[in-house]
Amino acid sequence: MPLPPITIFWYRRDLRLHDNAGLYHALRPGHPVLPLFIFDKKILDPLDHPYDRRVEFIHNTLTSLQAELAAMGGSLLVKYGSPLEVWKEVLDQYEVAEVYTNHDYEPYAQERDRAVADLLREKGTAFKTFKDQVIFEKKEVLSGQRTPYTVFTPYSRKWKEQLTPFYAGSYPTDKYFNNFYKTAPLFLPTLEQIGFKATGEPFPVRSVREELLQKYHDLRDYPAAPATSRLGVHLRFGTVSIRELVRKAQQHSATFLSELIWRDFYQQILWNFPQVGRGEAFRPEYDRIRWRNDEEEFQKWCEGRTGYPLVDAGMRQLNATGFMHNRVRMVTASFLVKHLLMDWRWGEAYFAGKLLDYDLASNNGGWQWAAGSGTDAAPYFRIFNPTAQATRFDPQKLYIRHWVPELNTLDYPAPMVDHAFARERCLRVYKEGLGKA
Structure with a gap:
């Protein structure tokens, strides 16, 4: 018998189940959702050190995600290869009705996504992407002349003016967790199988204490003090939600909020002035x-x-x-x-x-x-x-x-x-x- 159609959610830099925009939109309609992550050869192969801790971080996170999904009767599908070739394999293996993912603003990512979108279109499969890693993106924060800001201070002022609870609100993905595709745990390659080795060194925790945020303005410039959030790697790979952090910053630290606005600022610079990339x-x-x-x-x-x-x-x-x-x-x-x-x-x-x-x-x-x-x-x-x-x-x-x-x-x-x-x-x-x- 032919397999029933499924939805695939494509993980990239959003490696979490909770408050994930694209995953929320994938789960809501009711098709069984199979999450996919691709270890991209075009990104990994140029890395010249087998102990690259970023790859180890991703692998550790995927292992945790796999365990969370298995507890719900689902699984993560993990592949290693060129994204276009991987997608051809996936489309041969499953009847895919729709693909959901979150926006990525880097030049290579846009090129990759265009190629995958073209492939999916040929197969009659919808490709839907959403904003997740920033509060405001692309041309959402514009000057009075309707042009992108190129100086941070006026951008920050306008960003704060536009921020409402809607933009900082979480996506309630957990309401729809029963819509994950039910399957036995699928194969997760080891680090060694994709050409890397583990250091075993601990990674920064993915939460920030209120006490730290309250002292952040006074202590953050002193490198000997344990006064910074160390959340950079979690923001980079999306193991924390930018929306949750913005709400915390609003409560406890205007200076920390400003640092989060810098992230949005540079992402919109990259999008609007792609030559810098x-x-x-x-x-x-x-x-x-x-x-x-x-x-x-x-x-x-x-x-x-x-x-x-x-x-x-x-x-x-x-x-x-x-x-x-x-x-x-x-x-x-x-x-x-x-x-x-x-x-x-x-x-x-x-x-x-x-x-x-x-x-x-x-x-x-x-x-x-x-x-x-x-x-x-x-x-x-x-x-x-x-x-x-x-x-x-x-x-x-x-x-x-x-x-x-x-x-x-x-x-x-x-x-x-x-x-x-x-x-x-x-x-x-x-x-x-x-x-x-």
Whole structure:
């Protein structure tokens, strides 16, 4: 007998059952829903380290999802391969009436989704996508001239004006959990079967304490303090709901809410100005700057051997853990671009390979902010003094000494460039490139 038609919900960066927009819309009509996740070869194959903890995080999350679904008599379908080829297999295996998923705004994701949508259309299968990972997307927050905002402060003001309980409300997916496709647990490949290995190191918890949020404004800039949410990886892969976090931030921390608005801001920049996702400067004139791009100096920065303790501590934290405190991210990025005059794309790519919470929109936005080529209103002459930043935000050197234990010994290198000299050189080169000399 032919199998009854089913709905497939395609997981990507929304790895949760609760308050999931696309999953809610998939479950409501009543067709049996089979969730699918694809380990995308085009994303995984270029990764050069078998211990990539992002892949381990995804696999751990899928294992948990599989257990949750099994408890309801359902299962997760997990495949490894090229998305288009995987979808051909799935369509051969099941009678698929509809496919639901959530929006992804990155250039590769859009290209992938167009190809899959074309395939599904040929088969007569509907493809429906929904907003889930942001509060406002694309062109939902516009200026009075009906154009996308390119400066954060007015965008943030308008974002807050538009926020209503409707936008921050959760999707009650649990009301429809009985509509999952009933099946014995389907095969879940091991990490080793897709070419990776587990470190066994713990991941940040996916909740944030109210006490932390209440102190967030005062303590978040101090890297030695356990005062940041560490939710980046959970936001990146959607194991937490942005809507739930916004409601918490509204109650406990305007500063934390502002950080969540930055995520929306950079996602709408990526959507409305897709050239930034292709490696172009948001402000094209900044591509005229003559970068030094010294590979030996770049390697010292990568390894945390610059002779500037806060920069070195940040890079070593990143290399060891896949995390770097946000204040330190700004200082390390500014140092590479402004002190060493390296193309910001070098740093962007290095962070992309290391950050557990790597997100194209935010990573690109942060690096272009540091370089002055991005959306900031007064960009090129901001040059962080790493020593002054360390004195202000790590006055007892607790963070620095943790990551740079050889500080004040003969094993620690002298600064690779003098701050005053680097600042003067940077201003000169920027002015020449921008035609301001």
